Amino acid sequence: METNTQRLLHTFAALADLGQEIADTGDFEEMLRASFHLLLGSLAIRRGAVGEYDRERGELRLIAARGLGESPELVLPLASERARHLASLGSSLTLDEARSEAGNFLEDHKDAFASVEIDLLVPLVVRERLIGAVLLGEKATGEKFTEEDLQIVGALARHIGVGIHSHRLLEEVEHKAEENRRLYEGLRAIYKETVHAFAAAIDIKDRYTQGHSVRVGKYSEIIARELGWSDDAVEGIAIAGYLHDIGKLIVDLNVINSPERFNAKESKEMSRHPAAGYEILAPISHPYADIPLMARYHHERLDGNGYPDGLKGDEIPPGAKIVTLADSFDAMTTDRPYRKRLALVDVLADFRANTGTQFEPAVVCAFCRAFLKEIEGTSKEKRLMKLLGKNYEDVESVSPLLTQLISDLDGGAMAATASSH
Amino acid sequence: MADTTGETPVQARCIGDTAIIYASDYLNKLSGERIERECKRQLESGCRALVINFRDTELVNSIGVSILMGVIDAAEQNTAQLIFSDVNSHTAKLFEMLGLTRLVSVAKDENEALALVAPQTNVAGSTS
Ligand SMILES: [Fe+2]
Numbered sequence: 001m002e003t004n005t006q007r008l009l010h011t012f013a014a015l016a017d018l019g020q021e022i023a024d025t026g027d028f029e030e031m032l033r034a035s036f037h038l039l040l041g042s043l044a045i046r047r048g049a050v051g052e053y054d055r056e057r058g059e060l061r062l063i064a065a066r067g068l069g070e071s072p073e074l075v076l077p078l079a080s081e082r083a084r085h086l087a088s089l090g091s092s093l094t095l096d097e098a099r100s101e102a103g104n105f106l107e108d109h110k111d112a113f114a115s116v117e118i119d120l121l122v123p124l125v126v127r128e129r130l131i132g133a134v135l136l137g138e139k140a141t142g143e144k145f146t147e148e149d150l151q152i153v154g155a156l157a158r159h160i161g162v163g164i165h166s167h168r169l170l171e172e173v174e175h176k177a178e179e180n181r182r183l184y185e186g187l188r189a190i191y192k193e194t195v196h197a198f199a200a201a202i203d204i205k206d207r208y209t210q211g212h213s214v215r216v217g218k219y220s221e222i223i224a225r226e227l228g229w230s231d232d233a234v235e236g237i238a239i240a241g242y243l244h245d246i247g248k249l250i251v252d253l254n255v256i257n258s259p260e261r262f263n264a265k266e267s268k269e270m271s272r273h274p275a276a277g278y279e280i281l282a283p284i285s286h287p288y289a290d291i292p293l294m295a296r297y298h299h300e301r302l303d304g305n306g307y308p309d310g311l312k313g314d315e316i317p318p319g320a321k322i323v324t325l326a327d328s329f330d331a332m333t334t335d336r337p338y339r340k341r342l343a344l345v346d347v348l349a350d351f352r353a354n355t356g357t358q359f360e361p362a363v364v365c366a367f368c369r370a371f372l373k374e375i376e377g378t379s380k381e382k383r384l385m386k387l388l389g390k391n392y393e394d395v396e397s398v399s400p401l402l403t404q405l406i407s408d409l410d411g412g413a414m415a416a417t418a419s420s421h
Numbered sequence: 422m423a424d425t426t427g428e429t430p431v432q433a434r435c436i437g438d439t440a441i442i443y444a445s446d447y448l449n450k451l452s453g454e455r456i457e458r459e460c461k462r463q464l465e466s467g468c469r470a471l472v473i474n475f476r477d478t479e480l481v482n483s484i485g486v487s488i489l490m491g492v493i494d495a496a497e498q499n500t501a502q503l504i505f506s507d508v509n510s511h512t513a514k515l516f517e518m519l520g521l522t523r524l525v526s527v528a529k530d531e532n533e534a535l536a537l538v539a540p541q542t543n544v545a546g547s548t549s
Contacts, residue, residue: 003518010515014483034451034484041483044519046490066487067494140490141520 011152014042018156022163029063031167035160036064039134042156043149047116047137051076052164053083053130060133067137068116076109086123087130091154091161095147098122102135119145122153124161131161188287192239199242206248212330215387217241219326219367220319222384226366227322236288237319243291244298244323247277261338274299275308290317298323303357321360325351325367328359333388341391344398352405365409372402431459439470439538441531444478448485457491464499471496472534476507486519493524502526506534 021034036050047067051060060078082104089097101121106113117137124132134157139145145153199213206212220241224234251273262270278296286292297320300306302313332342332350342350348368355364373379375396385395432443440463447453460471473492475481481489496503506528508516516522528534 003514006514007518010483010519017482017484030451033454037451037484037487039483039487040490041485041487044486044490044521046494066491139520140493140524142523143520 011042014038015155015159018159022159022166028167031163032063032160035156035163036066039153039156039160040066042152044140045136045138046140047118049135050124050132050160051135052132053078053124055080055083055130058083063132068113068135076112082108083130086121086133087125087128089123090125091122091157093122093150093154095120095145095150098145098150105133105135120150120153122150122157124157124164126161126165131165134160191287195239195242198246202243202245202248206245209331209334209336212334213242213245215330216244216323216326218383218387219329220322222370223322223326223363223366224319226370227362232288236286236291237294237322239286239288240291240294240319241323241326243277243281244295244327245273245277246280246295247273247275249280250276271299271307290319293317294319294323296320298327300324301358302360306358316360318360321363325359325363329367333392344392344395345401348398348401348405352408355409361409365406368402368406368409372399372406375399375402431455433459433463435463435468436535438468439472439535440468441472441474441534443474443476444485446478448478448488449480449482450484453485453488457488457495460492461495464495464501468501470502470504470538472504472506472528472531472538474506474531474534475509475512478512479509481512481515486515486521489521493521497524502538504528504534504537506531 018035018038021031021038024031032050036048039045039050040048049062049065049068051062053060058078058080060076062074062076086101089101093101098120101123102118105121106118118135119138120134120136122134122136123130124134134153136145136153139149196214199217202213203210217238218241221234221238224237229237251269274296278292281292281295284292294317296308297306297311297316300309300311300316300320301324302316302321304310304312328350329347332347333344335341351359351364351368355361370379371384374382374384376399385392388395431447432445434441440460442456442459442463444456447456456473460473463471471492473489478485493503503524504526505516507530508527513527516525516527526534526537528537
C-alpha cells in the first residue's frame with residue numbers, strides 16, 4: 001500500500017473512532033482520554049495536552065496531558081481577550097497562527113512549561129465560543145508539523161470540542177431536570193398542605209362530621225392499595241377523598257348543621273354539593289388525575305339512581321366508586337345528629353344489600369379483604385382499625401362475616417345484582 | 422505491585438532483566454492503557470529492556486499508537502531498551518510511516534529481539 005494512502009486510512013480511522021467515542025456519552029473522562037489518545041496517535045505526536053476553558057474563572061483546565069514534564073500545572077489562567085481571539089481563529093487556523101498561539105501561550109506560562117517544546121495550539125471552538133484548547137509537541141518522526149497535519153488535527157479537535165460541549169450541555173440539562181424535580185416536589189407538598197387545609201375547612205363547616213374528609217381520604221387509600229393501584233394513583237385517591245365534599249363549602253350552613261334529617265328542600269340544597277365541588281376543583285390543575293370527577297360522582301350509584309348525573313355502572317370512574325364506599329362506611333360508623341353509629345354487623349349487612357346497586361362489588365370486596373387482613377394481623381399496620389377508633393371494641397367478631405361476603409362476591413353469588421352495569 | 426484495576430492481567434514474562442510483554446488485542450482501546458501500566462511496572466521493578474510482542478496483534482490504530490508512545494517515553498525516562506517483535510507487515514509500515522521506528526528497534530521475533538538486547542543487560546548471555 002502506498003504510504004500516503006496508508007496515512008490517510010490511519011487518520012480516517014482515527015476520525016471514525018473519535019466519532020464513536022464522542023457519541024458514547026457514558027463516561028466523560030474516558031471519552032476524553034480516548035479522544036486524546038486518538039489525537040496523539042493519529043500523527044504519533046509525543047507530547048501534548050487537552051484543556052477545557054472555564055469562561056467564568058478565565059482558566060484553561062488541563063484534562064489530559066502527555067509528556068509535558070513531571071507535573072504540568074493543571075489550571076492555567078487565560079485572559080478573556082486571548083480567549084476571544086482564540087475563538088475568532090477557530091479550529092481551522094493556519095499553521096503560522098497555530099505556531100504563534102503556541103508561542104504566546106508558552107510565553108504566558110513559562111513556569112508551567114519550563115523545558116517543554118510545544119509547537120501548536122489549536123483552539124476548540126463551538127458556536128464561536130472557546131470550549132478549550134489542544135497543545136501539541138514534537139512528532140515521532142522528528143519532522144515539523146505540516147499544513148496537512150494541521151488539517152487532520154483541526155478535524156479531530158472540532159470533534160473533541162463538540163464532545164466536551166455536548167457533555168457539558170447534558171450535565172446542565174440533568175442539573176435543570178433535578179432542579180425541576182425539586183421544584184415540582186415542593187409544589188406537590190404545597191398542594192398537599194392546601195388540600196389538608198381545605199379538608200379541615202370542610203369538616204369544620206360540618207360540625208357533626210368532624211374529621212370525615214380526612215377519614216374518607218384514608219379509607220379510599222386503603223381500598224385503592226388493596227386493589228393494587230400504583231403509589232401515585234393511591235396518593236391521588238387520598239387527595240380525592242380529602243376533597244370529595246368540598247362543595248359543602250358553598251351549601252347553606254344551616255342546612256348542613258341541621259340536627260334533623262333533611263326535608264325535601266334541604267335535601268335539594270345538600271345534593272348540590274358534588275356538582276359544586278366539581279366546579280370548585282375543575283379549574284385547578286391537580287398533580288393527580290380526575291380529582292374533580294371523583295368529587296362530582298361520589299354520590300352516583302351503579303344502578304343509575306344516584307346524583308348529580310345519574311351515571312350507571314362503568315360510566316362512573318373507578319376512583320369515584322372507591323370514594324363512594326369510603327364515604328358511606330365513614331357515615332355509617334360515626335354518630336350523626338339524627339342517629340347513632342351503626343354496629344359493624346349492620347354496616348356489613350348494608351354493604352351486602354347494596355353491592356351491585358349502589359356499590360361496586362370489586363370495591364366492596366377489596367375493602368373487606370383489607371379489613372380482614374388487619375383483623376387477622378397479616379397486614380403490617382392496622383390503619384382501618386385505628387380510624388374506627390375506640391368506639392368499636394369487638395371488631396374481630398365480624399371476621400366470619402367479612403370472609404363470607406368476600407367469598408360471595410368472588411364466587412359470583414351476587415353477580416345477578418352486580419350485573420346491572 | 423498487582424494490577425489494581427481488576428482487569429485480566431497483561432501476559433508478560435521475564436528473562437533476566439528483560440521483560441517480554443504481549444500486546445494482544447488490548448492495544449486499540451482504552452484497555453490498552455494496561456499495557457503501558459505493565460511496562461512501567463516492569464521498569465520500576467528494575468527491568469533494563471522491554472520487548473513488546475505483537476504476534477496476536479492484527480492491527481494497531483491511533484489509540485494503540487498513542488499508548489506505544491507512552492511506553493516509548495517511559496523507556497526513555499528509565500534509559501531502558503525497547504524492542505518491538507513479531508510485527509506484521511502492515512503494522513511495520515505504519516510504525517515506519519509515523520516515525521516510531523526512529524525511536525524503537527524492530528525485531529523479526531522474540532529470539533532476534535533478545536539478541537538485540539545489549540549484552541551487559543542480558544543475563545542469559547548474548548551470542549551476538
Ligand atoms: Fe358527599
